[in-house]
Amino acid sequence: MFFAFRKQLRGRRIFGFIKDPIDFQNLDDFYSFLDLYQVAAILAVHAYHCGRLLQDCPVPYAVVFGGTDLNVNSRNADHLMMMTDVVINASVLVAFTESMAKHALTLWADDISEEKMQIISPGIGVMPSTSFSSSFHLKHLFSLDCEEPEIYTLASAIRPVKDPLFLVQAFSGWHCAENSKAYLVIVGPPLKDEAYYSSFQDITLRLPGVLYIPGLPQGDLQALIRDSSALINSSLSEGLSVTLLEVRCR
Numbered sequence: 051m052f053f054a055f056r057k058q059l060r061g062r063r064i065f066g067f068i069k070d071p072i073d074f075q076n077l078d079d080f081y082s083f084l085d086l087y088q089v090a091a092i093l094a095v096h097a098y099h100c101g102r103l104l105q106d107c108p109v110p111y112a113v114v115f116g117g118t119d120l121n122v123n124s125r126n127a128d129h130l131m132m133m134t135d136v137v138i139n140a141s142v143l144v145a146f147t148e149s150m151a152k153h154a155l156t157l158w159a160d161d162i163s164e165e166k167m168q169i170i171s172p173g174i175g176v177m178p179s180t181s182f183s184s185s186f187h188l189k190h191l192f193s194l195d196c197e198e199p200e201i202y203t204l205a206s207a208i209r210p211v212k213d214p215l216f217l218v219q220a221f222s223g224w225h226c227a228e229n230s231k232a233y234l235v236i237v238g239p240p241l242k243d244e245a246y247y248s249s250f251q252d253i254t255l256r257l258p259g260v261l262y263i264p265g266l267p268q269g270d271l272q273a274l275i276r277d278s279s280a281l282i283n284s285s286l287s288e289g290l291s292v293t294l295l296e297v298r299c300r
Contacts, residue, residue, distance in 0.1 A: 179269035216284035225259025
C-alpha cells in the first residue's frame with residue numbers, strides 16, 4: 051500500500067509510505083495510522099490482499115489488480131464478496147493489460163464502468179548489481195564444488211499459485227544424470243501458507259541440483275538473472291509480461 055499526504059500534495063510534491071496490510075493488526079490500528087499522518091490517498095496493490103482494510107475506508111483509494119485477484123481469488127465466493135466491496139468503493143481501478151481489464155469488467159459488470167478502469171502497462175527498473183558474483187555467492191552459500199555453475203533461475207514467492215515445484219524433480223534428474231554443472235536456483239520469500247512452505251523445503255532440500263534462497267536484494271537478484279542460462283516462470287495464473295521485462299537485464 052502507498053500512502054500520500056495532504057500537506058505535501060498541496061505543495062505539489064508526493065510523499066508516502068509503502069506498507070504491507072499485515073503491518074496493521076486491526077482496523078483501529080489502520081485508522082490511527084491514517085489520522086496520524088493525515089493520509090490523503092491510498093494506492094492498493096491486490097484487491098483481496100488489501101481488502102480487509104479498504105472495506106469502509108474513509109480515505110479515497112485506487113486499486114491495482116493482481117493476476118491472482120482475477121484468476122484465483124475471484125473463484126472463491128468469500129474472497130469475491132470482499133473484493134466486490136473494495137472495487138465498488140474504489141476511486142480508480144488499474145489493470146496491467148487490456149485482457150485483465152476486460153476480465154474485471156466482466157466479473158463486476160453491474161458494479162463498475164469502463165470509465166473507472168485504467169490500463170497501465172507494467173514496467174520494471176533493471177539495475178543489476180555490478181559487484182555481485184552469482185557463481186561466488188552460490189559456491190559460498192551452498193559449498194558447491196563446481197567451478198562455474200550453470201544457473202537456471204526461478205524468482206517467485208513460495209506459494210501454490212506460483213508452482214515453484216513444477217520443475218524440481220525433472221531438473222534434479224537432469225542434474226544427476228546428464229549435467230552436474232546445472233543448478234536450479236529458486237529465489238523468493240514464503241507467503242502465509244506454512245504447510246506448503248514446509249513441504250517445499252522438505253522436497254527441495256533432498257534434491258541434488260536444486261537450491262533455494264529465501265530472498266536477495268533486487269540488484270543482486272537481477273545480477274543472478276543476468277548470469278543465468280534461463281529465467282523460469284512456472285506460475286499457474288500469470289502471463290510472461292513481467293518475466294520478459296526482467297530477463298532483459300541479460
